[in-house]
Amino acid sequence: MVSPSISSFADLALNPLIIKALSQVGYEQPSPIQAASIPPLLEGKDLLGVAQTGTGKTAAFALPLLTNIDVLQESPQVLVLAPTRELTIQVAEAFKKYAQNLKGFHVLPIYGGQDMGGQLRQLQRGVHIVVGTPGRIMDHLRRKSLNLDKLKTVVLDEADEMLRMGFIDDVEWILDHTPKGRQVALFSATMPPPIKRVADRYLVNPTEVRIESSTTTVEAIEQAYVQARNDQKLDALTRILEVEAFDGMMIFVRTKNATVELAEKLEARGYSAAALNGDMTQALRERTVANLKKEKIDILVATDVAARGVDVPRITHVVNYDVPYDTDSYVHRIGRTGRAGRTGKAVLFVTPREMYMLRSIEKATRGEIPPMKIPSSKEVADQRVTAFKQQIKDVLVSDELSLDFFEGIVSDFCLENACTAEQMAATLAYMMQKARPLQISEKELKHDQFAFNQDQGRGDRGDRGRRDEGRDGRGRRERGAREEGRGRRDEGRGKRDDSRSAGDRPERKRRDSEPRQARPESDVPMVKYRLEVGKHHNITAGDIVGAIANEAGLEGQYINNLRMFDDYSTVDLPEGMPKDLYRHLQKVKVKSQPINISQFDGADSSGDDAPARKPRSGGRDFGSRDKAPRSSSRDRDSGSSEGDRPIMRRKPSGDRKPRENSRNRD
Numbered sequence: 001m002v003s004p005s006i007s008s009f010a011d012l013a014l015n016p017l018i019i020k021a022l023s024q025v026g027y028e029q030p031s032p033i034q035a036a037s038i039p040p041l042l043e044g045k046d047l048l049g050v051a052q053t054g055t056g057k058t059a060a061f062a063l064p065l066l067t068n069i070d071v072l073q074e075s076p077q078v079l080v081l082a083p084t085r086e087l088t089i090q091v092a093e094a095f096k097k098y099a100q101n102l103k104g105f106h107v108l109p110i111y112g113g114q115d116m117g118g119q120l121r122q123l124q125r126g127v128h129i130v131v132g133t134p135g136r137i138m139d140h141l142r143r144k145s146l147n148l149d150k151l152k153t154v155v156l157d158e159a160d161e162m163l164r165m166g167f168i169d170d171v172e173w174i175l176d177h178t179p180k181g182r183q184v185a186l187f188s189a190t191m192p193p194p195i196k197r198v199a200d201r202y203l204v205n206p207t208e209v210r211i212e213s214s215t216t217t218v219e220a221i222e223q224a225y226v227q228a229r230n231d232q233k234l235d236a237l238t239r240i241l242e243v244e245a246f247d248g249m250m251i252f253v254r255t256k257n258a259t260v261e262l263a264e265k266l267e268a269r270g271y272s273a274a275a276l277n278g279d280m281t282q283a284l285r286e287r288t289v290a291n292l293k294k295e296k297i298d299i300l301v302a303t304d305v306a307a308r309g310v311d312v313p314r315i316t317h318v319v320n321y322d323v324p325y326d327t328d329s330y331v332h333r334i335g336r337t338g339r340a341g342r343t344g345k346a347v348l349f350v351t352p353r354e355m356y357m358l359r360s361i362e363k364a365t366r367g368e369i370p371p372m373k374i375p376s377s378k379e380v381a382d383q384r385v386t387a388f389k390q391q392i393k394d395v396l397v398s399d400e401l402s403l404d405f406f407e408g409i410v411s412d413f414c415l416e417n418a419c420t421a422e423q424m425a426a427t428l429a430y431m432m433q434k435a436r437p438l439q440i441s442e443k444e445l446k447h448d449q450f451a452f453n454q455d456q457g458r459g460d461r462g463d464r465g466r467r468d469e470g471r472d473g474r475g476r477r478e479r480g481a482r483e484e485g486r487g488r489r490d491e492g493r494g495k496r497d498d499s500r501s502a503g504d505r506p507e508r509k510r511r512d513s514e515p516r517q518a519r520p521e522s523d524v525p526m527v528k529y530r531l532e533v534g535k536h537h538n539i540t541a542g543d544i545v546g547a548i549a550n551e552a553g554l555e556g557q558y559i560n561n562l563r564m565f566d567d568y569s570t571v572d573l574p575e576g577m578p579k580d581l582y583r584h585l586q587k588v589k590v591k592s593q594p595i596n597i598s599q600f601d602g603a604d605s606s607g608d609d610a611p612a613r614k615p616r617s618g619g620r621d622f623g624s625r626d627k628a629p630r631s632s633s634r635d636r637d638s639g640s641s642e643g644d645r646p647i648m649r650r651k652p653s654g655d656r657k658p659r660e661n662s663r664n665r666d
């Protein structure tokens with residue numbers, strides 16, 4: 001749980017209308033980064049905030065900056081720079097949410113690919129806050145359609161991401177075009193040297209806020225994680241509930257609204273669940289916890305605040321439905337189980353973007369958290385059949401019950417309707433299972449989103465699991481690569497066209513010469529690699545993907561944009577490949593041909609002898625590097641925090657030899 005020194009929002013000198021909005025959206029208390037950042041930002045100080053994804057950085061700057069806004073002054077007072085269009089929209093939406101009670105407030109998201117005319121009109125009409133991607137903001141500055149004379153604050157959100165995407169020069173250019181004396185807040189999950197340099201150059205006496213974590217061990221608790229997007233969580237949870245034998249359970253979510261919503265959904269699915277949140281009176285909260293003790297309810301859906309001090313020995317399971325803000329909070333949450341000398345189980349849900357948090361929790365708790373297999377609908381149905389049979393057996397063998405009367409009904413019925421007792425029993429079974437079907441439809445089987453995944457993610461599973469999933473992984477990869485390829489190209493073109501249409505190129509050009517850093521839909525930063533195997537080696541795409549999937553223990557969705565040329569291929573893999581895995585992959589062979597992986601550093605479209613282009617001078621950020629010496633991005637980026645590399649992991653078996661990998665997916 002968050003440390004006790006953290007105040008409530010009401011203690012933070014925020015505009016009361018904003019505090020009211022927070023209660024409307026269901027926030028109960030500030031996250032650690034918010035508690036630490038809001039006071040200095042309110043005072044107008046510069047700020048350097050380092051914290052991982054999901055720690056609540058948006059509100060950390062949005063709330064104080066909104067408080068400091070003059071709504072009557074209709075020219076931009078705050079400029080937020082964010083790396084992608086999605087994040088731009090997200091941040092603008094967050095501002096809207098927090099400002100829902102501020103009359104006449106306007107925030108405008110600005111990004112490439114969006115209709116310019118609309119943006120211009122909205123800018124003319126007057127906005128208080130602009131959130132944009134660097135390229136588009138530069139365009140508007142050059143066209144003078146964005147006037148920053150009245151600007152009070154610039155926020156660099158996800159600065160390391162902007163660096164990774166090659167925007168850092170643009171960011172500096174924009175900063176150079178803002179009024180002297182403006183407040184600057186820089187938020188980043190990591191602090192690689194180029195970001196540190198930007199901070200040194202543009203922040204004046206900044207307050208530094210770092211959300212770091214202490215280490216603890218949690219022995220009596222078996223832990224597992226489930227990677228699921230937000231829209232998959234409920235389905236994943238209900239399946240876990242079906243197959244896990246639990247007594248009492250606590251499920252943690254972020255907001256009070258979510259406690260109520262999720263408790264209701266679980267109730268509707270036949271579980272006895274209740275919400276526990278800070279809006280409830282102390283008496284009601286105590287009664288609810290007592291109900292869990294007395295087994296009147298089995299599941300509590302709680303926020304961190306409300307769960308404080310809950311000590312119920314029958315809690316066998318803790319589910320982190322929403323990721324905690326920090327590792328301390330994680331340790332506190334899962335400490336609700338495994339009490340009084342019993343063992344407990346803790347399940348952590350992480351979205352693909354939050355995999356970093358998983359890694360730092362592993363570090364803080366000094367242990368590896370394995371992935372949990374989400375049961376397929378088939379397994380869920382099998383489990384229901386087993387439970388159904390058990391239910392019948394329990395009644396059948398009970399000494400206290402006499403079934404004579406009912407047997408009479410059965411034989412009468414069978415006589416009257418000329419049916420067998422089996423037919424009648426089947427009818428009864430059918431009638432009983434309507435709420436929780438014992439049989440799954442073909443459609444359900446086909447569309448089972450959890451039929452294949454979850455078992456592989458980081459390669460620490462047995463061989464069978466991996467092979468089973470190779471097939472699916474490939475299917476998804478191909479789909480993913482296709483969609484992504486299209487999306488990325490369009491986006492890239494959009495950006496470049498924009499800057500051209502603006503007339504003059506920016507003084508400092510974007511580094512087109514650098515390897516493009518693609519991102520799969522899962523939002524994991526990717527790096528392009530070159531493999532020394534190609535069409536001439538009589539190798540198929542499937543061979544390569546299979547080899548990488550198996551050897552790197554990598555899920556198909558993380559193997560992207562495979563392109564095969566005559567003598568080599570290129571492929572995008574998640575950034576931050578561990579060194580030993582990289583060395584291992586160099587030796588892996590496909591059809592006797594060593595793949596000899598290396599970081600790709602040239603154009604990938606012009607065939608075999610495309611010259612490796614030179615990195616720009618001072619190629620100081622990610623992605624620019626000569627071909628020799630070959631090294632993984634991991635080496636180069638040693639300045640950044642080491643904690644955030646979760647997706648790829650070397651298989652634990654130390655004795656693995658590189659092996660032939662021509663056909664290992666089936």
Ligand code: ADP
Pocket residue numbers: 026027028029030031034051052053054055056057058059254255
């Ligand atoms: P980050 O920028 O650090 O990745 P976000 O600002 O996107 O994190 O916040 C992550 C999620 O946490 C969002 O869904 C947000 O609504 C939620 N959140 C942020 N602060 C709080 C809070 N104080 N209480 C409850 N939920 C919060």
Ligand code: MG
Pocket residue numbers: 057058157158
């Ligand atoms: Mg953010």
